[in-house]
Amino acid sequence: MIDIRGLTKRFGHQTVLDGIDLSIEAGERVVVIGPSGTGKSTLLRCINFLDRPDSGTIRLSNLGVDAKAASRADILALRRRTAFVFQNYALFANRTAKQNIMEALVTVQKQPKAEAEKRALAILAETGLSERADSYPAALSGGQQQRVGIGRAMAIGAELMLFDEPTSALDPEWVGEVLDLMRRIAERRQTMLIVTHEMQFAREIADRVLFMDGGRIVEEGPPDAIFENATDPRTRAFLKRVRSDGSA
Amino acid sequence: MRALDLDYMLGLVPVILGYVPLTLFMAAVAMVLALLLASLMAVERVIKVPVLDGFVRLFISFFRGTPLLVQLFLFYYGLPQIFAFLTQIDGVTAAIMGLTLHFSAYMAESIRAAIVGVDRSQWEAAESIGMTRGQMMRRIILPQAGRIAAPTLVNYFIDMIKSTSLAFTLGVTEMMGAAQKEAAGSFRYFEAFLVVAIIYWVMVELLSQAQRQLEGRLNRAFAR
Ligand SMILES: Nc1ncnc2c1ncn2[C@@H]1O[C@H](COP(=O)(O)OP(=O)(O)OP(=O)(O)O)[C@@H](O)[C@H]1O
Ligand SMILES: [Mg+2]
Numbered sequence: 230m231i232d233i234r235g236l237t238k239r240f241g242h243q244t245v246l247d248g249i250d251l252s253i254e255a256g257e258r259v260v261v262i263g264p265s266g267t268g269k270s271t272l273l274r275c276i277n278f279l280d281r282p283d284s285g286t287i288r289l290s291n292l293g294v295d296a297k298a299a300s301r302a303d304i305l306a307l308r309r310r311t312a313f314v315f316q317n318y319a320l321f322a323n324r325t326a327k328q329n330i331m332e333a334l335v336t337v338q339k340q341p342k343a344e345a346e347k348r349a350l351a352i353l354a355e356t357g358l359s360e361r362a363d364s365y366p367a368a369l370s371g372g373q374q375q376r377v378g379i380g381r382a383m384a385i386g387a388e389l390m391l392f393d394e395p396t397s398a399l400d401p402e403w404v405g406e407v408l409d410l411m412r413r414i415a416e417r418r419q420t421m422l423i424v425t426h427e428m429q430f431a432r433e434i435a436d437r438v439l440f441m442d443g444g445r446i447v448e449e450g451p452p453d454a455i456f457e458n459a460t461d462p463r464t465r466a467f468l469k470r471v472r473s474d475g476s477a
Numbered sequence: 478m479r480a481l482d483l484d485y486m487l488g489l490v491p492v493i494l495g496y497v498p499l500t501l502f503m504a505a506v507a508m509v510l511a512l513l514l515a516s517l518m519a520v521e522r523v524i525k526v527p528v529l530d531g532f533v534r535l536f537i538s539f540f541r542g543t544p545l546l547v548q549l550f551l552f553y554y555g556l557p558q559i560f561a562f563l564t565q566i567d568g569v570t571a572a573i574m575g576l577t578l579h580f581s582a583y584m585a586e587s588i589r590a591a592i593v594g595v596d597r598s599q600w601e602a603a604e605s606i607g608m609t610r611g612q613m614m615r616r617i618i619l620p621q622a623g624r625i626a627a628p629t630l631v632n633y634f635i636d637m638i639k640s641t642s643l644a645f646t647l648g649v650t651e652m653m654g655a656a657q658k659e660a661a662g663s664f665r666y667f668e669a670f671l672v673v674a675i676i677y678w679v680m681v682e683l684l685s686q687a688q689r690q691l692e693g694r695l696n697r698a699f700a701r
Pocket of ligand 1: 240245263265266
């Protein structure tokens, strides 16, 4: 469903993505792991053109975007068919929880307001935030904000949902509720590309795990294969390190 | 030294107050126009439209770099000598135009700074859901920038109210002009201008109080 070829991104002289090839099937849940600074966030951001890749192609069903030739219309089309969940939530500060979820529907998809509101309320119910519908982000806990952030991404009805360490900025007490919500989304066979350091969660939810290092996908496979029988020494070293941190 | 003629002053108060609506009218119209112009220029300065950007920078530089009084004279007395159709412009219109252009240059800079001050995550979130730049500005960035810039903009409005007194130099009978005319008959210049000063002072004080309330409200905004 999504087909990425030769995706390359440089910041100055540093090559952060070094020709990434990646295909994801519809309904597949792919988790990206890897050390800090290896380009995991940049990969997701390039798929959404929050960072503009220097070269490579991204094909999403019938939409093909060549990084070098991408027009503004291409970029908008790609963004409207993908959804991004940010590490720091990035909720619209001047919109309530409900309005955050409605925003894309009303402004971008031009849905009637009543319809968008109905959808937003349904999503709030699903995320367990019905009572906070009229709260502004500043009045919500981190876990609540991230659930709204995920709700905003769900509302779009995107073919591909991108999650960039959705629980890394949270106090430990809020991590569980966010992961639970992501599990429920995964159960519907929503296509997801998730960067996370939650190894247990990755193992549970992933159809496939990618290990990235130095701007490349070093190794990939089903979770059991990666977590139990990684072949690349870098993968093994990384997993050993995170396990001894107690995070897996 | 002679005593203040308080009776004369009290008698003058209603006369001068009669010109307050004109002052507020000039300031309010100029403020609305300046806000519009300043927002457009501020957005341009942030997204930097080629060629246009040069003009906007020149405009801002000129109107911040020269005194308001000089600008008003240039428009009202100078330009009609070059563009004949401008002779039909009356003093009030010229004053409103001058105030608009002058203050829009200042306000563009504060709005630009406020736009840049909106957290990066807000821009990225708007981009990520596929908003166009116009949608992003209108719905997400400008409302938040407005909140950041509001106290400064109210200060400019206060400044603008006081600056309407310069319309006097374009032959407009506003508060200053009226006081001048009254004093010319009575020779009570000190009293007449003191009345003008006090009325301005009271207006500005009332506005400053409104400003403090507005700031309180703005601080609580988006926090429910
Ligand atoms: N806007 C930028 N300008 C310059 N360098 C950048 C920029 N964004 C990222 N980088 C650099 O690119 C590299 C990859 O960053 P990226 O955020 O993609 O890593 P990551 O794998 O997500 O790491 P982490 O696990 O810490 O989130 C890092 O060295 C980072 O410093
Ligand atoms: Mg990252």
